[in-house]
Amino acid sequence: MGLSLTTSKVFASMTVFDILRNSIALIAQWLNKLMNGKVSLDRIDGFLKKTELLDAFDEKEVPVLFSAGLEDEEKIGFRNATFSWSKQPDGSLTRSRQFMLKIDGEVLFKRSRINLVVGPTGSGKSSLLMALLGEMHWIPASPDSWYNLPRESGIAYAAQESWVLNETIRDNIIFDTPFDEERYKKVLYQCAVEPHLALFQAGDQTEVGEKGLTLSGGQKARLTLARAIYSKAAILLLDDVLAALDVHTAQWIIDRCFGGDLVENRTIILVTHNVTLARPIADFIVRLGSDGRLAPTAKYGSLSTQIPKEEQIQDKSDQKLDTAAHITKPADGKLILAEEMQLGHVSASAVKMYLLSLSANHPVFFFTFLFGGLLFNQSSNALMTWMLGYWASQYEDRSVEDVNPIVAIALTCCTSLAVMFTFLLLGQLRASNVIHYTLIDSVLLTNDIRAVDDSLPYLIWPLATLTTSMLVRFAAVVFYTPIFFFPGALAAAIGACIGQIYIAGQLPVKRFMSNARAPVLSQSSIGHCQLTTYPVSIRAFGAQSKFTIESIAKIDRYTRAARNYYNLNRLECWHVGSSS
Structure with missing residues (x-):
């Protein structure tokens, strides 16, 4: 642009570029997380908006369970009613589940008696109970249609x-x-x-x-x-x-x-x-036909000739x-014992296993090449910074035409960085495979594999680059200003102490959070699917509030641990930021 370039402009620009570079890196890092979050929210939104509700919970439906034809609300039965699993015209929940339960006329079960529901396999006997419980969609077949199951007495x-x-x-x-x-x-x-x-x-x-x-x-x-x-x-x-x-x-x-x-x-x-x-x-028997239609009540003699032979075999x-089931079990009956949570750091054996998995059968060559390359890269970065200052100072003594850019050093840094990143990536893939197959031999731990595949690779690279960068820059500063060694060593000692305190407090919290996550997922799986046995039984017993309270208690236990975990993380970031 024809302007003179000074040292102050060079280093001020470098600071701005570093800030922009970090921001762009964060955008790339969070973009994948934002996409995953969007997909998860879309699934939840679709589940909440598109899942068909039971008639009793659907505000759009106005169920007329009791009509003029029902004189006694204590009756148990149906009259001229059709039930389907879905509100689709054919009553199908899926293409493979097209079924409609049809009751012609009036069917009343006897109170304080034993009533049998019989019929061939697939005729809809279980669906009849689901219809009574309100788990199927009711379609009135006539103006006097009704169905009733009094719930006041349980x-x-x-x-x-x-x-x-x-x-x-x-x-x-x-x-x-x-x-x-x-x-x-x-x-x-x-x-x-x-x-x-x-x-x-x-x-x-x-x-x-x-x-x-x-x-x-x-x-x-x-x-x-x-x-x-x-x-x-x-x-x-x-x-x-x-x-x-x-x-x-x-x-x-x-x-x-x-x-x-x-x-x-x-x-x-x-x-x-x-x-x-x-x-x-x-005391009373009703029979369902193979077409899902409830036949008139029949006597046992006629029933026995119409029911397939297989249904009379116990x-x-x-x-x-x-x-x-006669197996040896603990004397106290406990199958799941409280997991022992170790205090302090991650065990040295676990760290050693991961590092050796990175290097396969050549650990000396791998780590020498890796850290040698990182050291060379960071040294080149430090040299490039010095050369930029030297380059800018030449404008005071020479013309612009005599000052050449230091392209060679920049290319060297980029090349060495790309080589080291590729080398480390191959090692991380090798480590993931080794640990994965090791766990497969015993039991597949999904969260552990996710940590090995996702968390550790993202942490190993910044740890290696930042460590070598700090060592090289510290050595460069001490080389030109030897007296800076003592305050630098003091700052490093303070940082190490803070790190030890952070690890001692954060690691148990993280383990507790992991232990508290499993009960939340288990509790959630009980009532999410409408057509499984679990939620139907819960609604039939009227125990929704019991399970709601249990779910809230387990979620609270998990969120307390998670909140403390992230609070400790933010506290450590504040310590690092204030010390720097």
Whole structure:
């Protein structure tokens, strides 16, 4: 531009360019995070706006559950109603799930009696219970259409897919009901749970594990049934609870449980394939056809000729599964122990494993080449800064034409930087592969692999470059001003002490935050999907508030740790900024 270039202009411009360079680097770093955040928010937005709500929670719907045709609100049943899983015209939730439950005329279940729902596989027996619970969309078929399930006296639901909590056997049975020892012992006896407690050293204090992994199919079915029987609900909806039981246990349930005092004056709607076994206790039977249409009530004699033979054969899948659960367990029944959180730094063995994984079989060559290249790069940067000052000072003694740019040094810095970055990147990929396959041999830890693939590579490169840059610049300053060695060493010692204090406080908080994250994810998975057993059972028992409180408590535990973690991070940044 024809202006003179002075030393003050050169170094002022360099400071501005450094600030701009850091800002541009931050933009590139955060761009990927912003894109991931946008995708996550779009998914949440789509889930909240596009997911079909149940009729009871949809403000756009005006459900007329009670019409002039329903004279008694204590009735349990349907009249001229159609139910679908979706509000689509064909009632399909997906292309593979096109089903509509149709009830022609009036069907009333008997109060304080045992009612059976039978029919071939896939006829919609479970859907009938879902319709009563309000889990399907109601489509009135006539002006006098209605369906009703009184909830004032309580509802208990035992799903076909047994639902157990990651709690003790006792807590699974008691659920949200006050503990009554006499009633509890009766439930254990009548639901055939008592004999299996002897298989566990801790008895009913044994934790069942995530999704009941320590229990057989029959044990989980009995546990789910026991929860419904123990509750004080007046209406019990039982979805094929006999299917996972052997013939002797199923007969025990029929005789002791459904014929016992705990179900007296309680309305039971039992879906079952085993009509032969359940018929003697039934007071009312309805049959569903293969097209999902509820047929008029039939007598047992005609029913037995219309139901496929396979549905009258008792499922004996539980006979072998029960013995499989007889395994050695801790005496206190605890399956998941509190994780031991180490204090202090990351162990030297972990650091050594990662560093050796970086270098494969040639650690001396790798680190010599890496740090030698970094040292050369930072030395070139320092030399370039000195040359810029020297270059600018020449304008005072020479003409502009006599001063040549120092392009060679700049190209050298860029080339060495590119080589070192590529070299380190290859080492990081090698380390990720080694650690990944090492963990695969035992158990795949997703968060640990994410840290190795994402966090460590982003931290190793700045750590290496900043360390070598500080050492080179400190050496250059001490070379020209030896007296600066003492304040520089003092600042380094203070920074090291602050770093040790920060690590000692931050590392336990980070480990606690990681431990608190898993329960939040587990709790969230229970109620997010509308069509799974978990949320249906929760809504049937009316336990939404219980799980809401538990979710909030687990989220609060995690957010307290996360808030302290980021507060410590900001405090350390303030310390570094103030000391510099």
